[in-house]
Amino acid sequence: MKHRPLFLKIISAVILFGAWEIGGRSGVSFAFPPFSESMVAFWSLIIEGTMFKAYAETLKPLVVGIIISGLLGITLGIWIGLSDKFDWFISPIFIVMQAAPLAALIPLLIMAYGIGLTSKVFVVCIMAMPVIVLNTSAAVKNTPTNIKEMAKAFQGKDIDVIFKIILPASSPIIFAGLRLGVSAGFIGAILAELKITPTGVGDIISYSRSIADYPSMYAAIFSIILLAVLFLNILEKMENFLFKGNNQGYVSE
C-alpha cells in the first residue's frame, strides 16, 4: 500500500511516454521523433557535456528571477492582503502583467535593458511574479477572522497576528502560488532564450530546430520539464516540512 503512489506515478509515466513512442513511430510528422530517439539524443547531450553547459547559462536568469519573484512577490502579496489602499494601488499592475502578451513585449524590454541577463531576469519575473503576488494576497485576505480575533483577545500584537496566525494560515495557498509561479518562471526562462538571445537550453532548442535535429530539440524540452518537476517536488517537501499539521484543513467550521 505504501508504494502505491509511486507505482501509479510510474504507470502514468509509462502511458505518457508509450503514447509518445507510438505517436513518433507512426509518422505523424518528420518533426516528431519517437520517445526512444529523443532519449538517445538526451543521453548524448549529457555525455558531450552540452546539456550541463547549457544549464549553467539557463539557470542564471531562472534562479535569480525566481528568488526575486518569490521574496518580493510574497512580501508584496502580504502587504496587499493587509492593506486595502495598497491593494488598489498595486494589484492592477500585476493583473495587467498576468494578462499581458509577454512575447510581444519582449522587444520593448530589449530596448530598455539590452540583450543581457537583466532582460532575461525580467522575463522570468514577469512570468512568475503575478501569480505569486495574487495568490499570496488572496490567502492573506481570507485568513479566518476567528483565529485573528482569538490572537487579539489574548493580547497578540499586530506582528504576532501576521507571523503566528496569518502566515501559517495562508501558507498552503502561498505555496500553491509559488509552485505555479516557479512553473511559469521555467517557461519564462526558455522564452527569454528563444526571444532575446539564444543561449543555454533555448540555444539547443533553436539550433537543433534549424538543422532539423528534432530528437535533440525534444531532448532539450524534456530536460526542462524534468527539472521543473524535480524543483516542484522539492518545494512540496519544503512546505510539508515547514507547516506540518497544516494540510489538515480547518476544524472550526
Next chain:
Amino acid sequence: MSKDNAVTVKNVYKNYGETEALSDMSLDFPRGELTSLLGPSGCGKTTLLKIIAGLLPATSGEVIVNGQIVKEPGPDRAFVFQDFALLPWASVIRNVAFGLELRGVVKSERESIAQKYIGDVGLKGFENSFPHELSGGMRQRVGLARALSVDAQVLLMDEPFSAVDEQTRRKFQEDLLNLVKNENKTFIFVTHSIEEAVYVSDQIALLLPRPSRVSEIIRPTSFKNKDVDSIRRDSEYLDIVDRIWKSLRTYVK
C-alpha cells in the same frame, strides 16, 4: 446590594452605522460569580461580550474591569469562543499554551502550565494531537484550557457549548458549575439556551432587542447549593425557566 463587582458596564452605546446594537446598557458583574447574558438573536449579547473583551470599541460609555477602564484586551480577561478558534496547524499543547506564548512566556514554563490545565479539562494524553483529530467537545476543552492557562480573573464565554452535542453539553454544564465553585473567577456567559442559563448562573441578565436593553436581572437562590443532579427538578428552577420564556416568546420569530 453591596457586592464587589469585578466588571461594571456603564451606559454603553454601540452603533454600527445607523443601526443601534446597544443602547444605554448598564450592568454589574459580581466577583466570583457566573452571570449569563441571555436573550434572543439580535439583542446584542455577543456585542456586549466583545466590548468587555476589548475586541470592539464602544461608541460611548465605559466598561470597568477591576477599577480599570477597558480600552483593549488585557491580561485580566480571557475569552472562550463559540467556534473554538483553535490553530489547525498547532498541537493541543501549543494551542493551550498559545495565550501564554503571545504574552512572551518562555516555552518550558508555558508548556508546564498548559500541561496542568490539559489534565484539568480531562485531555491528558492528547497533548500532541491536532485539533482535527479531536471531537467537537474535546476541541472546546482545548479552548477552555487555553483560557484558564492565562489565569485571568474574568472568563468571557461566547456561547461556548452551542457547537457541541447535547450530551457533551450537559457534562460541560456540570463541569462549569464546579469550575465556578472551585476557581475564584468571574464568569460572563453568553447563551441562547434558557435552561442552560438558569442551570449554570448565579445571576441572569435578560436582554431584549429593539432597542437593546437589560429587561430583567434574575438571581436564582434556592437551588444554588444543591448538587448538580437535583437542580433540574427544583421548582424554582422550573419557575424561572417558565418566566423567562414568557418574557422572551414575543421576541422570537
